[in-house]
Amino acid sequence: MQPGPHNAITDVPGVLVGQVERTDPPYLTGTTVVYFPGTAVAGVDVRGGAPGTRETDLLDPVNANPGVNAIVLSGGSAYGLDTAAGVMAWLEERGEGVRVGAGERDVVPIVPTAVIxxxxxxxxxxxxxxxxxxxxxxxxxxxDPVAQGNHGAGAGARVGALKGGTGTASVRLDDGTTVGALAIVNAAGSAVGPAGRLYGESTALADEYGVLNTPTEPQPTATGPIPGMNTVIAVIATDASLDKAAAKRLAMIAHDGLARAIDPVHTLVDGDSVFAASTAPKDTPRLSVTDPTALLQLETIFAAGAHCLTRAIVHGVLAAESVDSPAGHLPSYRDTYPSAFTNG
Structure with missing residues (x-):
């Protein structure tokens, strides 16, 4: 297996990503949109104890949902859910959404959203x-390649005592299927073990993280969970043709990738939520969890999704940059553990 050309969720056909952020005081926040021009079959699994979400019930496989137009990941806590209204207005102007009338713009765009x-x-x-x-x-x-670190919804993210951020990764499976992940790393738990190494670094494909060493002077303050309001939110996407139940299962298993990269996860102060989306054309036969002949293929896709999420989290932490604001100093992993990046 190898990463896609961008090593990003945008390697999945039918996936576009757009981001905005502001980092000038008093701002330190942003918004990331994963856009599906041809719609996508989607699912979600919410495991954190303090989630902030919109339109997640609609993604239950038993509900009537023909597909989603976009998924929004945003800062701003519950206030940030307002960003979905802007995405909906943009889609409405283009006639994208569930058609509910005869007019060109008589549509209701489906835009699930999660916030940190x-x-x-x-x-x-x-x-x-x-x-x-x-x-x-x-x-x-x-x-295009996705800007990582202090971009989009990751602009104001933190992970434990360190600066968090936006991260992404992809993989091309042996059968040609592409799976990608995009994560906003804002966990109460830590991405760093007691020795100063990243929990998820063993998941690297080739040398995608560069050379990482055990830091010579670990910083204990960077390894413990920090009480507060947090959340990791993510999107897993694939061009494999999944039905709604399979998309749900992909989101569920992807949480394993979150648990490999962050400790602890799914706490009462996290709103950990993972979306999954299949961008295959609507007329493509769907892989189903009830089809015994599809199970091996599905399990390969599910495992790849979890693996991609771990890698996306690692990239988000490695790409993050230290921030100084009126609220204080938030150090990056690179600045806290400079010896981790010294060869020799």
Whole structure:
């Protein structure tokens, strides 16, 4: 297995990503939109004790949902759910959504959303994303490489005592299927073990993380969970043709990848939520969890999704940069453990 050309969720055909952020005080927050121009079959699994979500019930396989148009990941806590309104308005103007009337724009776009808590991290509690941020993010969506670290919804993220961020990864399976993940790493738990090494670093494909060494002077303050409001939110995407139940199962198993990269996870102060999406054309026969002949193929895809999520989290931590704001100093992994990046 090898990463895709961008090693990003945008390696999956039918996936575009757009991001906006503000890091000038009192702002330290942003919004990330995963856009599916042809719609996608989607599922979600929410395991954190303090989730902030929108339209997740609709993704239950027993409910009537023909597909999603976009998934929004945003800062701003519950206030950040407003970003979905901007995405919906943009989609409505283009006639994208569930058709409910004869008019060209008589549609209801389906835009599930999840948010992280980053309020006040730039110094201002009211400095948070609005509907306009969602519109700007989807307007900027492309299939180019995805900016990581302090970009999009990861702008104000933290992981334990360190700066978190946006991360992404992809893999091309032996049968040609592509699986990708995008994560906003904002966990109460830590991505760093007691020796200063990243929990998820053993998952590297080839040398995607570069050379990482055991730090010579581990910093205990960077390894423990920090009480507060947090959350890891993520999207797993694939061009494999999944039905709704299989998409749900992909989201569920992807949480294993979260648990490999962060300790602890799914706490009462985290809102850990993972979406999964299949971008295969609508007329493609769907892989089903009830079909015994599809189980091996599905398990391969599910395992790849979890693996990609671990890698995306590692990339998000490695790409994050230290931040100084009126709210204080938030150090990056690179600045806290410089010896981890010294060869020799």
């Amino acid at each position: 808590f980053d309020l006040g991290r730039g110094g201002g509690f009211t400095a948070r994303p609005t509907a306009d941020w969602g519109r700007d993010a989807i307007t900027a969506a492309t299939d």
